[in-house]
Amino acid sequence: MRKRKNSELGRLSIEAFKETPKIPVVVVLDNIRSLHNVGSVFRTSDALLIESVYLCGFTAQPPHPEIHKTALGATESVQWEYFDSGLAALEALKKESYTLIAIEQVEGSIPLNHFLPNANEKYALFFGNEVRGVQQEIVDACHHAIEIPQYGTKHSFNISVSVGIVLWDFFSKIRL
Secondary structure (H helix, E strand, O other), rough: OOOHHHHHOOOOOOHHHHHOOEEEEEEEOOOOOOHHHHHHHHHHHOOOOOOEEEEEOOOOOOHHHHHHHHHHHHHHHEEEEEOOHHHHHHHHHHHHOOOEEEEOOOOOOOEHOOOOOOOOEEEEEEEOOOOOOOHHHHHHOEEEEEEOOOOOOOOOOOOOHHHHHHHHHHHHHOOO
16 A cells, blocks of 8 residues: 555645535534634534534634644635524524534434434534533524444543544435
């Protein structure tokens, strides 16, 4: 095996990326305190052709050097919007007929490996604060809650890891 050169990876230009069809998923980051997590979510969203990222509450917004460290330019390719609160984003997405999903450990949650997204539906995935998670008001307003099964002594992932796991799952089920 030989490592491929960057020129062999088939990377899109920003213009080509913006014209490429996206999977119908909006990532909603509500009150995320780590700018590195925000940047990582942009980079993952670029890699998996996510429609948009919504930044809410005190979640930092580009341009910011700490976001750029992990986003590596993905804030230029991935569409994003800012909302004063996660609830404001939820109301906007509800008006556009998105299926609203909290990614959270709650009673009655659906294990991620059991959730089968419909390629003809639009999804908004809500990820909450690193310590407090998705706000209860948002959980209450969502159509579903999805939980990532975990089997070790820790029952939480870093937010950027959670986003990566969930987006890859949605991408692989919708796109492949």
